[in-house]
Structures are given as C-alpha cells and as structure tokens.
Amino acid sequence: MSTARRHLRSIDEVGRERVLKLLNLTSHMHEINQRPVPKVPALRGRVVCNLFLEDSTRTRLSFDTAAKRLGADTVAFTGSGSSLSKGESLRDTVETLAAMRLDAIVVRHRSVGAPWQIAQWCEAAIINAGDGRHAHPTQALLDAYTIGQRTGRGADLSGLRIAIVGDIVNSRVARSTTSVATMLGAEVTHVGPSTLLDPRLDVQRCSDLDQIIGDVDVLYMLRMQNERMDAALVPLGGEYTRRFGLTPERASNMRADALLMHPGPINHGTEMTVDPSTLPQSAITDQVSYGVAVRMAVLFDLLGIGEMEEES
Amino acid sequence: MSNPGCAAVVEDIVITGGTLVDQSGSRRGDVRIRDGYIVEVGESLAVGDERVIEAAGLLVTPGFVDLHTHLREPGMPEAETIESGSRAAALGGYTAVVAMPNTDPTQDSVEVVEWVAARGRAAGWCDVRPSGSITIGRAGRELTPMADLAAVGVRLFTDDGSGVQDDAVMRRALEYAGDLDVRLAQHCEVATLTRGAVMHEGHCCSTLGLPGWPALAEELMVHRDIELVRLTGSSVHLLHLSTARSVELVRAAKADGLAVTAEATPHHISLTDERLRGFDAVFKVNPPLRTMADIEAVRGGLIDGTIDAIATDHAPHPRHHKERPLEEAPPGMLGLETALGVARASLDCSWEHLIGALSWRPAAIAGVADRHGRPFIAGEPANICVLDPEAQWRVDPTGLASRSNNTPFVDVDLTGRVRHTVHDGRVVVADGSAVIR
Numbered sequence: 001m002s003t004a005r006r007h008l009r010s011i012d013e014v015g016r017e018r019v020l021k022l023l024n025l026t027s028h029m030h031e032i033n034q035r036p037v038p039k040v041p042a043l044r045g046r047v048v049c050n051l052f053l054e055d056s057t058r059t060r061l062s063f064d065t066a067a068k069r070l071g072a073d074t075v076a077f078t079g080s081g082s083s084l085s086k087g088e089s090l091r092d093t094v095e096t097l098a099a100m101r102l103d104a105i106v107v108r109h110r111s112v113g114a115p116w117q118i119a120q121w122c123e124a125a126i127i128n129a130g131d132g133r134h135a136h137p138t139q140a141l142l143d144a145y146t147i148g149q150r151t152g153r154g155a156d157l158s159g160l161r162i163a164i165v166g167d168i169v170n171s172r173v174a175r176s177t178t179s180v181a182t183m184l185g186a187e188v189t190h191v192g193p194s195t196l197l198d199p200r201l202d203v204q205r206c207s208d209l210d211q212i213i214g215d216v217d218v219l220y221m222l223r224m225q226n227e228r229m230d231a232a233l234v235p236l237g238g239e240y241t242r243r244f245g246l247t248p249e250r251a252s253n254m255r256a257d258a259l260l261m262h263p264g265p266i267n268h269g270t271e272m273t274v275d276p277s278t279l280p281q282s283a284i285t286d287q288v289s290y291g292v293a294v295r296m297a298v299l300f301d302l303l304g305i306g307e308m309e310e311e312s
Numbered sequence: 313m314s315n316p317g318c319a320a321v322v323e324d325i326v327i328t329g330g331t332l333v334d335q336s337g338s339r340r341g342d343v344r345i346r347d348g349y350i351v352e353v354g355e356s357l358a359v360g361d362e363r364v365i366e367a368a369g370l371l372v373t374p375g376f377v378d379l380h381t382h383l384r385e386p387g388m389p390e391a392e393t394i395e396s397g398s399r400a401a402a403l404g405g406y407t408a409v410v411a412m413p414n415t416d417p418t419q420d421s422v423e424v425v426e427w428v429a430a431r432g433r434a435a436g437w438c439d440v441r442p443s444g445s446i447t448i449g450r451a452g453r454e455l456t457p458m459a460d461l462a463a464v465g466v467r468l469f470t471d472d473g474s475g476v477q478d479d480a481v482m483r484r485a486l487e488y489a490g491d492l493d494v495r496l497a498q499h500c501e502v503a504t505l506t507r508g509a510v511m512h513e514g515h516c517c518s519t520l521g522l523p524g525w526p527a528l529a530e531e532l533m534v535h536r537d538i539e540l541v542r543l544t545g546s547s548v549h550l551l552h553l554s555t556a557r558s559v560e561l562v563r564a565a566k567a568d569g570l571a572v573t574a575e576a577t578p579h580h581i582s583l584t585d586e587r588l589r590g591f592d593a594v595f596k597v598n599p600p601l602r603t604m605a606d607i608e609a610v611r612g613g614l615i616d617g618t619i620d621a622i623a624t625d626h627a628p629h630p631r632h633h634k635e636r637p638l639e640e641a642p643p644g645m646l647g648l649e650t651a652l653g654v655a656r657a658s659l660d661c662s663w664e665h666l667i668g669a670l671s672w673r674p675a676a677i678a679g680v681a682d683r684h685g686r687p688f689i690a691g692e693p694a695n696i697c698v699l700d701p702e703a704q705w706r707v708d709p710t711g712l713a714s715r716s717n718n719t720p721f722v723d724v725d726l727t728g729r730v731r732h733t734v735h736d737g738r739v740v741v742a743d744g745s746a747v748i749r
Contacts, residue, residue: 012519089632089635089636090635090636090637091632091635109637110637110639111637111638111639111640112510112520112521112522112591112637112638112639113520113591113637113638114591114637116590116591117591117635117637132521132522132639133521133522134520134521134522135521172521175519175521198518200514200515200517200518201518201519
C-alpha cells in the first residue's frame with residue numbers, strides 16, 4: 001500500500017485508519033481556521049497544483065484556500081478535458097507539471113480513474129477532487145466530519161441512519177460518502193427512483209422518501225441534473241420533485257434533531273423547493289466551512305512535517 | 313529496412329520425431345514436404361539433403377487459423393501493419409488469418425479487399441484472408457457487393473466493431489448471402505444498451521462508477537440472429553461470445569440443428585472484469601471482460617463444442633491511445649502470440665480438442681479448409697505448426713512482433729509455445745523466430 005499512502009484517491013484505497021487520522025487532523029485545522037489570522041506556515045515552500053479539467057468553482061476555491069492557509073503556493077491548470085484531448089495528451093500535461101517539481105496535484109477529471117493514471121507519470125502526491133462518477137474522497141471526509149460535529153458523535157457514526165436521496169448511479173459523492181459513512185458505522189440507505197439507484201452496490205435501497213423521512217438522522221440530498229430527464233431515467237415534468245424533492249411539507253416531517261445536507265450546488269426547484277437556510281436542520285454551510293479544514297488536513301497529511309523531516 | 317517481409321523460400325523439408333496431431337487423433341510420425349505439399353507421412357522417414365526440423369518431444373499440428381484479426385491496414389499503420397500483424401500471427405502458429413473489415417477505408421469494396429490480400433501475399437508470413445463488411449462503411453444500411461467480393465475470395469462478412477443493429481437489414485443480408493458460398497459473422501452488441509460503456513455491467517463497474525456494458529446487450533443480438541437463421545435458413549457465425557447466457561443460447565440453437573457457429577477469445581476465458589480496478593485501459597475490450605461465472609461457461613462451451621473456435625480478436629492500439637482516460641481509450645488487446653499459451657492454461661481438454669479449436673474448426677468457418685487445418689496425409693498443402701507443449705515463457709510486450717504492446721498478459725508465465733511455422737512449404741518461423749528478409 002506504499003503507493004496509496006502518498007495519495008488520497010478514494011476512501012476505500014486509504015482505509016479506516018487513515019480516515020480516522022484525517023478526521024482528527026481536521027479538528028486541528030478547524031481550530032486554526034477560527035483564529036483571527038487563520039494561517040500557519042506548515043507547508044511553506046510547497047507547491048500545490050490545482051489541475052481541474054472539469055468545471056468546478058467551489059471545490060477548486062476550497063482547495064486553494066486550504067493550501068494558502070497552510071502557507072503553500074498554488075498554481076492552477078484549468079480547462080475542459082475535451083480541449084486537452086484534441087492535442088496534448090493528459091500524460092504530456094502531467095509530465096510537464098512533473099518537470100516543474102510540484103509537490104501535490106489536486107485533480108478533477110471527468111473520467112474515472114484519471115488520478116491513478118496521473119500517479120504513474122509523476123512523483124507528486126495526487127489528491128482526487130472528483131473523477132467521473134467514481135470518487136470524491138474529500139467531499140466524503142467533510143461529510144463525515146460535519147455529521148460527527150453536528151451530532152456530537154465525532155468519528156463514531158455507528159447506528160446513525162443516513163438517507164442519500166437522488167441520482168445515486170451517476171454520483172461520485174454518493175459512492176464516496178457511502179463508503180466513509182459505512183466505514184464509520186452508519187447505516188446508509190439510497191433513495192430514489194429505481195433508474196437512479198444501483199442494485200449492485202451493497203447498500204439498502206428505498207424508492208419511497210415519505211416512508212423513511214421521519215426516521216433518518218441525516219437526509220442527504222444530491223443534485224439532480226436536468227439532463228437525466230432527457231435520457232429517460234426519470235419522467236419529464238415535475239414528477240421527480242413530487243416524489244423525491246424536499247418540499248416544505250416533507251421538511252416538516254423531518255425529525256427536529258436530524259441533519260439536512262447537500263454537496264452543492266443546489267438545483268433549486270428540483271431536488272429542493274424549500275429554502276434550506278430556513279431549516280434549523282440544515283448543515284449545508286457547515287459542510288462548506290469544514291470542507292476547507294478537511295482539505296487542509298489532507299494536504300498536511302501528504303506534504304507536512306513528518307515528510308519534511310525525513311528529507312532534511 | 314524499407315520492405316520488411318518474410319525471407320523464407322520453398323524448401324524440401326522433413327519434420328522428424330514429433331507427435332502428429334490432426335482430426336484423426338495423435339500419433340508419432342515424420343512428415344516429408346516437397347514443393348509446398350506433404351508428400352510422405354510415416355515412421356522414421358529416410359532423410360537426404362532436405363532441411364530437417366527435429367521435433368522430438370514436440371507436437372506437429374496443422375497451422376492455426378484466426379477468425380478474428382485486426383491488422384489495422386489500411387488506415388492505422390501506427391498501430392499495426394499487415395506485415396507486422398501477419399508476422400505476429402506466424403509466430404503464434406497461425407498459417408491463415410481473417411482480416412477484420414474495420415479499416416479506413418472499410419473493406420467493403422473489391423479494391424480494398426484485393427489491396428489487403430496483395431499486401432498479405434507480399435509480406436508472406438501467412439495467408440491473409442480479408443473479410444468483407446456486411447454493409448457499406450459498416451454503417452448498417454446498404455449491403456456490400458457480396459457476390460463481387462466472394463468472387464475475389466471473401467468468405468466471411470461482418471461489420472465487426474459493431475453489430476448490424478437493424479433487424480430488417482440483417483435479415484436481408486442473411487437472405488442475400490444464402491445463395492452465395494459465404495458466411496455472415498456478427499459482433500453481438502445492441503448499441504442502444506451499451507452507449508458510453510467501458511466495462512461489464514456488474515459489481516466492479518458499480519463501485520468504480522463506470523458506465524456498464526450489460527450481458528443482455530450481447531445476448532439479445534445472439535438470440536435475434538439465431539432466430540433469423542431459423543427464419544432464413546442461412547448460417548451465421550457469432551464472434552467473441554462472452555456471457556454464460558450466450559453460450560446457452562448457442563447450445564440450444566445447435567441442438568435445434570441450426571447453422572450457427574461461434575468463437576471465443578483467449579482473454580474471455582482467462583481474465584475477469586476485476587482487472588479494470590487498476591484503471592489500466594489495456595484491460596478495456598469489446599465485448600468486455602466479464603465474471604468468473606461467464607468464464608466458466610465459455611470454457612465449458614469450448615470444451616463441449618458449443619463454441620467451435622478460439623479466435624484472438626487481436627486488436628492493436630498505440631500506447632498513447634491506450635493511455636487516454638478510460639472512457640476515451642479504444643477497446644482491444646493483442647492476442648496472436650499468446651493465444652496458444654493462454655488457451656492451454658484456460659482449458660482442461662485434450663491437445664486434439666484444443667488444436668481443433670485453433671485450427672481445423674475455424675478453418676471450416678473461415679472457408680479456408682481447402683488449404684488450412686488439413687490432416688497429415690500425402691498431397692495436402694504444407695501449412696503446419698510445430699509447438700513445444702512444455703516450453704515455459706514469460707510474456708514481454710517489447711518482445712512481441714506487433715507494432716503495439718497492448719497485451720493484457722504482461723509478465724504472465726505461459727506454458728506452450730510455437731517453435732516453427734511452415735506456410736505453403738516455407739519455414740517462416742524457425743526456432744521461435746521469424747525468418748526476416
């Protein structure tokens with residue numbers, strides 16, 4: 001597992017022990033973020049490249065902020081995968097970056113497995129910021145941390161009932177957050193029309209949100225892409241929202257101590273017709289704020305002091 | 313060298329001390345070859361000044377016939393040429409290969425087909441038999457001039473790379489081909505069920521989030537074509553079967569007496585979809601690697617004869633294409649030089665049965681049984697493979713003849729390797745090396 005140790009590419013690859021370590025580190029990073037000047041020199045002199053080949057603003061900003069708060073320098077390489085594939089290959093791009101001796105590459109790519117391919121072509125630590133429908137491990141870690149903080153359970157989520165609602169089959173968030181939540185003891189149920197669930201994932205499934213909404217500890221709503229309706233996965237019109245959207249009526253059926261989460265950006269009017277900021281259960285802004293702390297923890301774990309001592 | 317090719321010449325040859333394997337079984341015997349034909353078979357033949365191939369401990373078999381080779385020329389010589397691909401075939405023991413039509417331009421006209429055949433003859437490594445496409449440009453609409461193509465030697469027609477999607481077009485093609493001495497072959501894949509698919513739709517695909525290629529997409533077309541054979545009385549050959557249910561469908565069709573034949577590849581009887589967990593596009597192939605249960609069923613089909621032939625689906629791709637992201641990388645793997653060793657490791661059957669699946673059964677399907685897969689009898693053409701059944705070797709992609717290196721068997725230890733290949737009385741492979749000009 002020595003190769004995986006240098007990277008953060010999926011929850012399953014890094015395993016439970018390192019997940020616990022990262023969640024613990026996140027607490028320290030969150031403490032730094034509460035200071036009047038939320039910046040430490042832990043990664044001074046390190047260079048982190050944000051290689052975002054699929055549209056993303058939030059995640060890129062979050063990583064950029066995390067790196068800068070630890071004193072690292074950041075460079076960005078953005079573009080759509082298609083323009084890259086016309087001429088320069090992904091390997092050419094990565095070998096160019098490798099020649100610049102970057103310490104870490106944060107990669108988002110529309111294709112599954114891109115972080116593993118990239119790791120073959122350079123020495124940098126690879127952090128997966130989302131590869132196709134496969135994995136989004138920092139999202140999963142920030143989700144786990146948010147749940148742990150808001151419920152007071154820390155890293156022990158045993159017995160918590162988490163419903164993830166929506167387009168499971170196309171969601172890297174669903175895969176990674178399910179992995180981490182299961183790893184920490186939670187009971188995950190995937191909720192949605194059968195066309196958007198995956199019967200081969202080892203998870204409970206449910207196609208009736210109203211049946212379970214009053215029982216769950218965490219209601220995790222996924223973004224619903226309108227394109228899914230063109231592909232005949234769900235009917236046209238408002239049926240998806242009527243069956244699986246968080247309407248004010250459904251929100252009123254949530255337990256008072258439950259959490260409402262969403263990875264953002266919200267497709268208002270589709271998966272949510274209620275304004276989440278009016279709901280005390282909403283943990284959505286916590287997710288964003290803990291997201292920076294989680295990414296600081298990941299960067300520090302890969303590039304931090306221990307390794308620097310080894311080198312000197 | 314500007315014009316690589318085979319340097320072998322027609323010689324008088326005696327193959328001594330080997331075990332002859334053909335349709336009548338196995339026996340010790342020597343084989344005398346003169347002017348490209350077997351002239352004498354017997355024990356302890358007298359040896360004069362002929363070239364002697366010492367075959368003690370080796371198997372002497374009819375040359376192999378590959379029903380499914382992508383030579384990539386015309387169109388993509390960077391991946392493979394007719395010369396390099398047919399040389400790889402000779403090294404793998406093949407004396408005839410059917411060249412798939414998904415070239416650029418497509419093998420849908422007499423001109424392109426004759427060009428491919430001529431390049432094959434010029435290279436001289438083995439008998440390169442171009443297939444023709446069923447439809448113009450493999451677009452699935454208008455039929456190719458099958459009678460004209462048959463007149464210049466095409467015996468197998470296929471739109472391989474994709475299946476003929478339109479039921480009516482396939483029906484008409486089978487009817488039209490019915491009174492020509494040709495056979496249609498199908499790449500079974502209902503395209504609407506596999507849009508964007510990268511790998512077998514199963515547990516592994518679900519955890520990786522990759523678009524799945526359901527077994528059903530193959531089985532629906534297998535079923536359709538079997539029923540079209542029942543309707544039209546024509547014959548069909550089913551390419552690279554990969555699922556357990558496909559094997560069952562073919563077994564039932566054969567029990568009904570329908571003229572259905574089938575092939576399976578070495579990789580579909582040896583590798584599962586779990587190989588994609590490392591995200592290496594070398595393991596991306598169409599149809600995709602499937603589950604252990606499918607592998608067992610396909611092996612069973614080959615052993616009981618439901619599946620007639622082992623065919624390589626040798627599909628070279630240059631490195632930089634296979635290094636693309638998984639969803640964009642082209643499907644396909646090399647196969648010609650590893651087929652024997654992989655098949656032997658995967659199938660628990662006699663050498664006679666295994667060689668039959670590599671030689672005389674595909675020869676009959678390919679329409680080349682007049683010159684290939686022949687028994688060891690005086691008067692037969694000398695297309696012969698001499699193999700060492702116990703030779704152990706490790707697959708090194710840089711040591712293969714193919715211009716590409718996308719073998720899924722890197723560093724795999726195989727047992728059984730071709731030592732000599734005789735094509736039309738010429739020793740084109742000697743002691744495991746191609747005899748190069």
